[in-house]
Amino acid sequence: MPSETRIASGEVWLVGAGPGDPELLTLKAIRLIEAADVVFYDALVSADILALVPSRVRRVSVGKRSGRHSRKQEDINEDLLAAAQAGLRVVRLKGGDPSIFGRSAEEAAHLRAHGIVVQVVPGITAASAAAASAGVSLTLRGEARRLQFITAHARAGEPLDLDWRALADPRSTLAIYMGRAAAPEIAQNLLRAGLAAETPALIVENASMACERRFSTRLDLLALAVQTAVGDGPTLLLIGSAVGDRSIPRSVKIRVQAEP
Numbered sequence: 676m677p678s679e680t681r682i683a684s685g686e687v688w689l690v691g692a693g694p695g696d697p698e699l700l701t702l703k704a705i706r707l708i709e710a711a712d713v714v715f716y717d718a719l720v721s722a723d724i725l726a727l728v729p730s731r732v733r734r735v736s737v738g739k740r741s742g743r744h745s746r747k748q749e750d751i752n753e754d755l756l757a758a759a760q761a762g763l764r765v766v767r768l769k770g771g772d773p774s775i776f777g778r779s780a781e782e783a784a785h786l787r788a789h790g791i792v793v794q795v796v797p798g799i800t801a802a803s804a805a806a807a808s809a810g811v812s813l814t815l816r817g818e819a820r821r822l823q824f825i826t827a828h829a830r831a832g833e834p835l836d837l838d839w840r841a842l843a844d845p846r847s848t849l850a851i852y853m854g855r856a857a858a859p860e861i862a863q864n865l866l867r868a869g870l871a872a873e874t875p876a877l878i879v880e881n882a883s884m885a886c887e888r889r890f891s892t893r894l895d896l897l898a899l900a901v902q903t904a905v906g907d908g909p910t911l912l913l914i915g916s917a918v919g920d921r922s923i924p925r926s927v928k929i930r931v932q933a934e935p
């Protein structure tokens with residue numbers, strides 16, 4: 676391992692595992708996984724990536740997929756702390772990028788409050804992987820000047836607390852994480868807030884993995900597409916003119932002339 680990527684005993688590294696394809700791991704992530712004593716990983720970390728963890732390294736699953744059994748965040752914080760205080764070299768492997776909807780700030784704050792050195796390694800986030808697979812860009816000069824990362828995860832029984840007027844910006848791309856269950860509510864609110872029904876929407880399940888599936892649709896059909904086509908893999912929703920199929924003309928202009 677090069678000198679700049681040493682993991683000392685008692686340190687915790689929050690490492691982005693990317694969207695699932697092991698070839699999208701950073702070199703730094705691989706080196707840290709190989710040098711760790713213990714790797715704590717989320718359910719979103721793919722089996723192909725876990726296969727890279729050497730057999731001498733202890734693996735601890737901490738779950739974390741909505742609706743499925745997982746350790747409470749407070750317990751994960753305590754587990755990481757205990758491992759670091761025991762002098763282990765700890766890697767906390769998180770799907771995608773740790774800084775995007777990954778609760779890494781809570782883990783880092785808890786550890787640092789106890790004097791533990793915490794380092795972060797970025798990873799490729801699901802939105803980047805989904806756009807790359809579909810061959811689209813998340814921004815588009817002159818057309819999509821803003822990219823908004825949104826979590827559509829709400830507490831059970833509660834509506835989504837989002838600023839729909841700000842989100843319904845035709846010059847913006849929305850990258851919606853954890854949006855599968857809330858797809859009908861998302862579409863309805865964006866339409867109500869004025870986003871056009873024909874706004875392109877892209878649904879990408881298991882982005883970057885062999886089992887990836889993509890569906891191109893439009894905003895008013897988003898809920899139906901999600902309901903009928905998507906399985907139970909992690910799913911990202913991209914909405915905005917930038918993610919439309921560039922080979923299809925966006926709209927046909929019809930000129931209506933008044934009768935003479």
Ligand SMILES: C[S@@+](CC[C@H](N)C(=O)[O-])C[C@H]1O[C@@H](n2cnc3c(N)ncnc32)[C@H](O)[C@@H]1O
Nearest residue numbers: 694771772775800801852853881882909910911
């Ligand atoms: C808790 S968030 C974590 C996001 C992660 N930190 C990232 O940067 O991609 C989990 C959500 O990310 C999205 N996601 C993660 N990996 C994905 C993948 N390979 N394909 C599609 N969506 C993915 C899904 O919306 C999933 O519900």
